[in-house]
Amino acid sequence: MAKKQTLRTRKKKEYLFIACIFFIPILNFFIFNIGGLFNTITLGFQGYSQSRGYYWNNFANFKFIVKDIMANPVILIGLKNSLLFYVVHLIMLFVGLIVAYYIYKKFPGSKFFKVLFVMPGMVTGMVWVRLFKYFVQQAVPLLFGLDYGLLTDIDTIIPTLIGYGVWVGFAGGLIIFVGTMSGISEELIEAGRLDGNNMLKEFWYIVFPHVYPIVQVNLVVGVIGLFMDGPPLYDFYGTEAPHESVYSFNYYLKIMVLKSNAGDAEYALNSAYSLIITLIVAPLTYLARYLTTKFGPSED
């Protein structure tokens, strides 16, 4: 009986402890996540005027968006540029994997490269933007006898910004990839070697399945990049990118809200865009998850 009471008391204390730990996080989850999502959804169905304030306009925002996509070439250009950067992002994910594998295998120079390659993520992005900007705007024209900097000439802006993305993102995910690879059992590697595994087989049959969950998360979560990826135009130009032909879709949505004359009406339209993107991306994310699970390797 005494033992049962002790167990009951201990369980009560345990539940109280769990409740204390989770009380504020769950409250915040409902207020800021669920509440924020609810706010985005409801705002997407509202309009705004100075006299009326916010008012329900049903699907007027969505009708406007459909017309805008048909009539405004900037949106299609933005989608094209976002897609381009998404493809670059995917390529860089696998480049990051190769970089991490080289470091994990302790090949020549790996100690030095390991430290140097993580540095771009440790230094303020604006510093790299500055360095890159001054270099391509001032040094490159001097070196190659160009009339304009690479970020001024409209034809070279997108390739230059792709170059910037590759330059700073070269070893993306290095810390987490190397950390995960370090968890692979040495006996497994040794066993593979005894079975005649060369480096490629070792990577494909042992290392890659081990890090695949992280790759999968990146692929699945990254589907949103189809719309939200893009050159870091805001970092380089603020709201004053030189020409609409270099806009990404994300930048288009950003400056809709951040330009100086933006107000509540733009907030509502911005929300409607976000809802449309979510509706398109959500099933694509599930599809990506299904495909990456079905066709991906397993550790077994």
Next chain:
Amino acid sequence: MNNFEGIKKKERSRAIKKWFAQFKNPFVIVVFIIFVVYSVTLIFALYWGFSTSLKSRSDFVLNKFGLPNELYVSNYILAWKRLYVQLSNMKRVYLPRLFLNSFIYSFGLAFVQTFSTAMCAYVCNKYKNKFTSFMYSVVIFMTVIPIVTSLGANIRYSRLTFTYDNILMIFYQNIGFYTGNFLVSYATFATLSWSYAESAFIDGAGNWSVMLKIMFPLVKVPLLILFVLSFIGHWNDYFNPLIYLPSMPTAAVGLFKFQDSTLTSVSSVPVQMAASMLVCLPCLILFLILKDKMIGNLTMGGLKG
């Protein structure tokens, strides 16, 4: 002694031969060359930024790539004293204050996020029941599901929830369980044996004591790394403070806004570079001190299915 030196020499030459033997692998050669080229670009960029920060305006105009003809340390003093961010109420916030704001913002957010998430991850990992399993599923759901929230709606909602331009409310808002750190913390706690806790319970310790005095100290290194990475991430973030904390600009916001500065004394490239070097220094120092612990010690578990 000669024998010993001879053995050392032989070991050294064996190590050098082994190092070069790795280059028989074409993958190693190709990747090594690419890495060397990439390293040169990174090092050159940092050298260029640092050397530019030590040049006078005229020296920079005439000598864009070389070493400074004369060390112009006053660029740093100018950047420290003269560069500012102007607020909407016309108040000027200079670099020292921007640094202080960065420290408060980064430290506060890193602390709140790391420890609230770690506590939730600890409970989910060590107190297995229907509730904690459900919370774990919610985290996975939030990680995978693409919910695109609108910037405009977020700004409006932050005003409604009193988090707009309010640093304490922003700290409070970040007490949560659903960040990427949850999965790393969860994987970290999964490596800890519960027998430590059982022994403590037998000795009469409560749940809080076990968590804070026994289990957390056992994972203090991974938690510290998560804290430092979070600190660095927030120090380097300019966009969120720019949008949600307009009256408390950080150093990163300052760097973003300095490029538009029209003041002759501080709009020069060398002074701007000096400001950039100052801003990236704290994180660089932190990273160089903790680099060995950071790389190779974190893993993100529990992501299958």
